[in-house]
Amino acid sequence: MxxxxxxxxxxxxxGLCADVCPRQLLALSKEINSRGYHxxxxxxxxxxxxxxxxxxxxxDAVITVEK
Amino acid sequence: MAVVYEKxxxxxxxxxxxCPGCTHGIIHRLVAEAIDELGVQERTIGIAPVGxxxxxxxxxxxxxxxxxxxxxxxxxxxxxxxxxNNIVFTYQGDGDLASxxxxxxxxxxxxxENITVIFVNNAIYGMTGGQMAPTTLPGQVTTTSPYGRDPxxxxxxxxxxxxxxxxxxxxxxxxxxxxxxxHIMDAKKCxxxxxxxxxxxxxxxxxxxxxxxxxxxxxxxxxxxxxxxANMIPQYPLGVKKEVE
Numbered sequence: 001m002x003x004x005x006x007x008x009x010x011x012x013x014x015g016l017c018a019d020v021c022p023r024q025l026l027a028l029s030k031e032i033n034s035r036g037y038h039x040x041x042x043x044x045x046x047x048x049x050x051x052x053x054x055x056x057x058x059x060d061a062v063i064t065v066e067k
Numbered sequence: 068m069a070v071v072y073e074k075x076x077x078x079x080x081x082x083x084x085x086c087p088g089c090t091h092g093i094i095h096r097l098v099a100e101a102i103d104e105l106g107v108q109e110r111t112i113g114i115a116p117v118g119x120x121x122x123x124x125x126x127x128x129x130x131x132x133x134x135x136x137x138x139x140x141x142x143x144x145x146x147x148x149x150x151x152n153n154i155v156f157t158y159q160g161d162g163d164l165a166s167x168x169x170x171x172x173x174x175x176x177x178x179x180e181n182i183t184v185i186f187v188n189n190a191i192y193g194m195t196g197g198q199m200a201p202t203t204l205p206g207q208v209t210t211t212s213p214y215g216r217d218p219x220x221x222x223x224x225x226x227x228x229x230x231x232x233x234x235x236x237x238x239x240x241x242x243x244x245x246x247x248x249x250h251i252m253d254a255k256k257c258x259x260x261x262x263x264x265x266x267x268x269x270x271x272x273x274x275x276x277x278x279x280x281x282x283x284x285x286x287x288x289x290x291x292x293x294x295x296x297a298n299m300i301p302q303y304p305l306g307v308k309k310e311v312e
Contacts, residue, residue, distance in 0.1 A: 014088030014288040052072035053248045059092030061074040
């Protein structure tokens with residue numbers, strides 16, 4: 001099992017990570033961060049395989065992946 | 068649990084000012100990771116351009132300088148010649164490098180200055196509001212080419228990598244893209260290779276990175292990357308253009 005940590009305050013909600021997730025586990029949150037963006041959320045942590053595609057795609061380096 | 072991927076220490080904690088989905092952030096990270104992996108942080112000097120990346124000095128955790136518009140290769144030349152042990156890179160956009168800085172980059176390359184240039188090509192002027200750049204594609208709509216770039220009126224886009232590869236002074240020239248994970252990994256290899264070229268003292272190295280500008284292209288970040296793949300890569304073929312052994 002892998003663990004995803006998202007820096008919600010620096011995420012700009014561009015959604016590029018969601019597009020590259022092979023399991024479509026990422027979606028924009030309904031909440032808004034202090035900069036006015038909807039940060040990305042992982043919908044089902046248990047299904048994450050830790051491939052880190054999301055982290056490599058993220059322009060703002062907000063994702064940390066552990067496995 | 069072991070860390071598979073985390074933000075490199077070569078990037079500061081300051082949030083990037085770039086628009087959501089702008090690939091500048093990816094390219095910053097790749098450059099920072101390459102410097103980190105090569106272990107040359109303490110002797111690296113980066114030169115920031117004028118353009119969207121003008122605040123790059125806030126984001127890299129190494130010594131940074133700011134140059135006048137287009138003059139980053141001239142400043143880099145000074146930094147390198149004063150102390151050849153320095154690892155010097157410039158980070159420039161297409162408006163900065165291919166337009167006002169065309170003379171500086173051409174002569175730095177032909178002199179074989181032992182520096183590394185990261186050239187971010189998004190086919191438009193980003194910071195100033197989406198005007199036509201030397202790299203704008205034929206037919207591409209910008210604020211100064213509202214009916215699409217007409218080559219009969221405005222000329223053709225410049226293929227900087229191919230042009231500089233013809234110069235005897237250049238040692239390593241490559242064009243890469245960051246529109247998907249595979250290409251991001253390839254881009255990282257080429258950027259690392261460019262720094263290795265400099266460390267080995269072989270001469271001028273440049274990596275042109277095809278980048279998106281969702282805001283000024285008028286697209287979502289996802290659409291912009293698809294547009295890049297479909298339109299920019301045919302105009303700007305990827306690959307290593309020159310590699311001196």
